[in-house]
Amino acid sequence: MIFPERLKALHFQDPQRIAVTLQFPSADDLPVTLDGLLRGSQSFAQAYARQGIRPGEVVVLILQHGEDLLYAFWGAVLHGAIPSIMPFLTEKLSPERYRADLASLMEVTQPAAIVTYPEFENEVRSVIREGSSVRAVIVTDRIPPAAEVDFDSLEGFQRKPEDIVLLQHSSGTTGLQKGVALSHQAVFNQLNAYSRALNLQKDDVVVSWLPLYHDMGLIAGFLMPILSGIHLVLMSPFDWVRAPYKLMQSVTRYRGTLTWLPNFAYNFCAQKIRDRHLEGVDLSSWRAVINCSEPVRWESHRAFYDRFKDYGLRWEALQTSYAMAENVFGVTQSRLGSEPTVHEIDREAFMVERVAKSPLDGRPSMKMMSSGYPLENVEIRILDEQGNDLPERHIGEVALKSDCMLTGYYNRRDLTEKAFRDGWYLTGDYGYIADGEIFVSGRKKDMIIVGGRNVYPQDLEALTYEVPGVHAGRSVAFGIFNEEQGTEEVVIIAEVDSEDPAEQQRIADAIRLHVTKNSAIALRHVKVVDPKWIIKTSSGKTARSANKEKFLKELQEEQSRERTD
Amino acid sequence: MSDLIQTLASFLAEKILKQPGRVIAPDEPLISSGLIDSFSLMDVALFVEDTFGVRIEDTELNADTFDNLTQLAALIESRRS
Numbered sequence: 001m002i003f004p005e006r007l008k009a010l011h012f013q014d015p016q017r018i019a020v021t022l023q024f025p026s027a028d029d030l031p032v033t034l035d036g037l038l039r040g041s042q043s044f045a046q047a048y049a050r051q052g053i054r055p056g057e058v059v060v061l062i063l064q065h066g067e068d069l070l071y072a073f074w075g076a077v078l079h080g081a082i083p084s085i086m087p088f089l090t091e092k093l094s095p096e097r098y099r100a101d102l103a104s105l106m107e108v109t110q111p112a113a114i115v116t117y118p119e120f121e122n123e124v125r126s127v128i129r130e131g132s133s134v135r136a137v138i139v140t141d142r143i144p145p146a147a148e149v150d151f152d153s154l155e156g157f158q159r160k161p162e163d164i165v166l167l168q169h170s171s172g173t174t175g176l177q178k179g180v181a182l183s184h185q186a187v188f189n190q191l192n193a194y195s196r197a198l199n200l201q202k203d204d205v206v207v208s209w210l211p212l213y214h215d216m217g218l219i220a221g222f223l224m225p226i227l228s229g230i231h232l233v234l235m236s237p238f239d240w241v242r243a244p245y246k247l248m249q250s251v252t253r254y255r256g257t258l259t260w261l262p263n264f265a266y267n268f269c270a271q272k273i274r275d276r277h278l279e280g281v282d283l284s285s286w287r288a289v290i291n292c293s294e295p296v297r298w299e300s301h302r303a304f305y306d307r308f309k310d311y312g313l314r315w316e317a318l319q320t321s322y323a324m325a326e327n328v329f330g331v332t333q334s335r336l337g338s339e340p341t342v343h344e345i346d347r348e349a350f351m352v353e354r355v356a357k358s359p360l361d362g363r364p365s366m367k368m369m370s371s372g373y374p375l376e377n378v379e380i381r382i383l384d385e386q387g388n389d390l391p392e393r394h395i396g397e398v399a400l401k402s403d404c405m406l407t408g409y410y411n412r413r414d415l416t417e418k419a420f421r422d423g424w425y426l427t428g429d430y431g432y433i434a435d436g437e438i439f440v441s442g443r444k445k446d447m448i449i450v451g452g453r454n455v456y457p458q459d460l461e462a463l464t465y466e467v468p469g470v471h472a473g474r475s476v477a478f479g480i481f482n483e484e485q486g487t488e489e490v491v492i493i494a495e496v497d498s499e500d501p502a503e504q505q506r507i508a509d510a511i512r513l514h515v516t517k518n519s520a521i522a523l524r525h526v527k528v529v530d531p532k533w534i535i536k537t538s539s540g541k542t543a544r545s546a547n548k549e550k551f552l553k554e555l556q557e558e559q560s561r562e563r564t565d
Numbered sequence: 566m567s568d569l570i571q572t573l574a575s576f577l578a579e580k581i582l583k584q585p586g587r588v589i590a591p592d593e594p595l596i597s598s599g600l601i602d603s604f605s606l607m608d609v610a611l612f613v614e615d616t617f618g619v620r621i622e623d624t625e626l627n628a629d630t631f632d633n634l635t636q637l638a639a640l641i642e643s644r645r646s
Contacts, residue, residue, distance in 0.1 A: 025624050091628055092599055241603045243623035272607045451604065485604075505587075516599025523599075524583060 002184040003077045003165055003227065004156040010229045011038055011149065019226055020070060023235040023250060025243070030067070035149065037074060037226075040067060042146040044075025045154055048113065051136035055080025055155045057112035058167060058410075059138075060105065062124065064088045065236035068140045069212065072115045074226075077165065080156040084109060084167035084179060085213045089123070090238075090520055097518040099127050105176040106134065108411050109167065113138055161185035167410050168215055168325050174456040179410035180215075180325040190328035190404035191224055193375040197333040198258065198288065200228060205285075207233045207256035209240035209247060216293045216452065219329035220260045244269050245277035248311070255285040260321075262293045262452025264487030266300035270307040271484075284312030288336050292321040293452045295440060298342050298369045300486040315339060322371035322440050326425055327378065328404045332438045334372030341370040341437055354395040356432050356439065370437040378402040382433055387421060390432075395441055398431045399424040446544050448479030451487050455479075455521055457544060460492060463515045469507045470494045476534055478548045482524075489524035491551060495531050504528040527551065569617075569638045576612050577634075581605045591635045596628040613637075619644040 015035035022030040032040075053059060059076045061083055063069040069085070076083035086105060089098045102124070110133040116124050118139050128134050151157065159165070165187060167179040198204075206225040210217030217237075225232035233254045235246060247269065250256060291301065301318040309315070320340045322332040334340040346359040347366050359365035374380045381389055382396040390396040401424050408416035419425055428447070431440040448455040460477035464470055474495040479488030492515065496507050508526045515523055535546040570591050578587040581601060595601045601609065606626045613619055619641045621630070631637040 091597060092602070238603070239623075242606065242626045244607070268604065268607075272611060274611075512600065513598050516602075522602030522605070 001188045002157075002159050002161055002163075003187075004151075004154060004159070006188075006227050007034075007038060007074070007078075008151050008157075010034055010227075013229070015149075017229070018231055019229075021231070021233045021254065022066065022070070023233065023239070023246070024066075025236075025239045029233075032067070032070065034229075037070065038078075038149045039146045040071035041074035041078050042149055042154070043143050044071045044115075045079040045156070046146065047138055047143045048076065048079040048081055049155070051113060051138060053079065053081055053112050053136065055159065056082065056163065058082045058084055058109050060109065060111040060114045061085045062088060062102075062114060062116040062120065063140070065234070065238075068115075068117070072138075072140070073212075078154045078156040080154075080159045080163075081112070082164050082167055082181075084111070084169065085218070086169070086176075087211070087213050089120070092516060093520040094517040095123065099123070101173060101176055102127050104173060105169065105179075106132065108177045109179055110411065112136070115140065117141075159184065161188075162407075164407055164410075166218075168218055169213065170325070170454045173459045173462070175454060178412060178415060181407045181410040182328055183407050186404040186407070187219075187223065187227075187328055189377055189402075190219070190330065190375075191227060193377040193404070194220075194224065194330040194333065195228060197330070197373075197375055198336060200224075200230065202229065204257045204287075205231045205233065205254050206258045207247065207250050207254060208259065209235045209237050210260060210452075211237045214293075214452070215325035215329050216260050216262070216323065220290075220292075220323075224329075241268075243277075245273045245281075248273065248278060248281045248283060248308070251283055251286055252281045257285055257287045258290070259286065259288075260290045260292055262487070263291055263297055263300050264294060264451045264485055266291065266297075266304040267484065267486035270300075270303040273307070278308075278311055282312045283308055283317075284314070286313065286317045288319045289313075289317055290319045290321050290333075292323050292330075294449045294487055295442070295481075296320045296340075296369050296371060297486055298367045299483070301369070303486075320369060320371045322429075322431075322438055324427060326406045326419070326427075327400060327402055328406075330375055331378055331380070331400055331402075332372040332374050334370060340372065341435075343368040343370075343434065343439065350395070350441070356393045356395065356434065356441075368439045368441065370434075371431075371440050372438065373436055374400075374438065375402070377404060380433065380438060381424065382431065383426075393432050393434050395430055395432045397444055398427045398429045398438070398440065400427060401425065446478065448477070448488050448490060450479065450490060450521060453521075455490065455519070460490065460515055460519060460521065463518050464492055464494050464511055466518075467494075467507065467510045467514050469496050469498065469503075470511065474531075474534060476544055476547045478544045478551075480525075480548065480552065490521055491525040491527070491548070492523055493527045493529060493534060493547060493551060495534055496528050497531060499530055525551075525555075567638060569641060570634045572616065573613075573634050573637060576616075577601070577609075580612070581608060589634060591638075592633050594628075594632050595634070595637075596632050609637075613641060617641050617645060 019034040113136040115138045208221030210221040345356040347364040428445040430442045457477040464475035465472045610621045
């Protein structure tokens with residue numbers, strides 16, 4: 001099966017069905033029928049053809065939430081080109097850094113075209129150098145809408161199931177150079193297996209605010225509903241973060257049944273929605289709110305449930321999944337209709353012996369929530385450092401194999417080869433298996449996950465070195481978990497020569513400003529320290545965790561001093 | 566510095582930046598500088614509503630509405646009267 005064939009079949013069944021409802025902060029909801037979606041996409045497919053873009057070439061989409069993004073994406077698919085959605089420039093990010101990120105994406109991905117808005121055209125053109133792969137900058141306002149859908153004219157129908165259908169990048173300098181390339185077949189294999197795990201029905205309604213440049217948003221909150229013929233209600237992440245109650249109102253209005261959220265969103269919704277915004281809200285239609293893309297926390301489910309139980313939310317609706325772009329999306333899914341298993345485990349045994357066992361009487365314990373069972377097309381192993389299988393309840397690296405793995409990191413054969421061992425994809429996540437369920441407990445990689453977004457600490461450290469007063473190699477970045485927010489906060493520590501507190505404060509501010517402007521990541525703690533504070537080892541990885549421990553210890557001491565003061 | 570600005574400054578330093586000693590100048594950019602991220606903007610709106618009884622609508626939570634303490638204080642004053 002290929003994407004265009006599926007769309008054609010759905011169109012044949014019911015062209016006037018509402019496929020997507022787009023929501024906006026200060027405009028009415030916009031229902032888009034499948035016929036409307038395909039006509040809009042056809043016009044983009046024709047624009048790609050006119051510009052000489054060939055099937056199999058990459059088209060980068062620099063667009064925000066809205067109709068253009070919808071049509072530009074599916075238009076690329078109908079033309080047989082490979083769409084890749086790049087986050088749009090936000091007010092937080094510096095335009096210079098954005099240009100650099102775009103240039104680095106272009107260098108690896110070698111796109112043939114870039115699609116953007118007229119007001120952003122010059123910005124995009126300024127990045128295109130002589131000899132660039134980019135032959136066309138396609139501007140959205142110059143695309144006349146197609147009068148009707150004409151499947152026969154579309155080249156995308158010539159694609160084969162094993163051809164690459166899309167690229168998915170994570171953010172930052174490191175992430176943009178690692179485009180996950182997925183085939184039509186891999187996506188369908190994922191959707192088939194995942195739909196069965198969800199018992200997906202025609203009358204399901206997906207409500208999502210997740211960004212489409214992230215796997216959870218792109219697959220669960222975009223491709224799956226559209227390719228399954230299920231109504232999708234979509235709002236922008238930028239609107240949701242300022243008005244989280246809109247999620248509840250949309251679920252109420254459209255009788256939403258399925259929503260995916262990163263863990264922090266449970267805390268965010270529980271803490272930041274006013275009663276007045278919940279008048280008339282009825283969440284009883286929600287059959288699953290699936291926690292995914294950050295470590296899942298029982299405490300976050302509890303807070304969410306307590307806040308919304310009076311509005312029809314059912315406890316059994318709170319579900320979990322473990323997913324990654326390299327497997328298209330879902331690896332595991334908890335069983336809908338029953339609550340995910342929670343283990344109370346001994347904290348010390350977990351930390352020291354790396355085993356999840358029941359706590360002895362009175363010993364400190366912690367809650368581990370299951371991410372569910374492997375999808376029917378996924379095999380999972382838990383491996384030790386040498387690659388040997390570990391017994392149940394022993395913590396090791398999660399490795400997986402499935403029929404929906406990535407084709408490769410696009411144009412990065414080196415990275416693709418490194419990611420696999422004997423045909424098994426090494427996830428870089430730690431976890432254990434108990435009675436067939438997967439419990440994800442941490443990460444082998446130093447990656448920080450902030451609000452569901454992957455952040456590479458080396459990117460943040462490199463930015464810190466650019467700040468005057470900080471020397472290369474004398475900064476460390478890591479994440480620390482914030483219980484209240486249900487996600488990680490970013491900490492940057494930098495050594496400076498000056499011991500003058502005012503000068504140190506000035507440099508700390510400069511770091512905060514520079515790193516945020518260049519990564520769009522807000523920093524919670526910026527600590528400027530005297531020389532020799534940072535613990536150095538030959539391996540950067542060890543240094544990050546050692547420095548994190550040192551930071552946390554000092555933070556604890558400071559806080560206990562403040563309490564006694 | 567007015568009491569209003571002082572109250573806002575202490576809230577930002579303690580609750581958002583987690584640096585109680587941090588001095589925030591009345592004209593220091595807050596949003597465009599990345600000092601306050603979008604997740605924390607909601608906290609600012611909730612604090613302003615609870616403390617001063619002034620609503621800031623969600624569509625107003627951006628640097629065009631206010632980007633420093635002076636502007637935020639002026640917004641609060643204009644809506645209180």
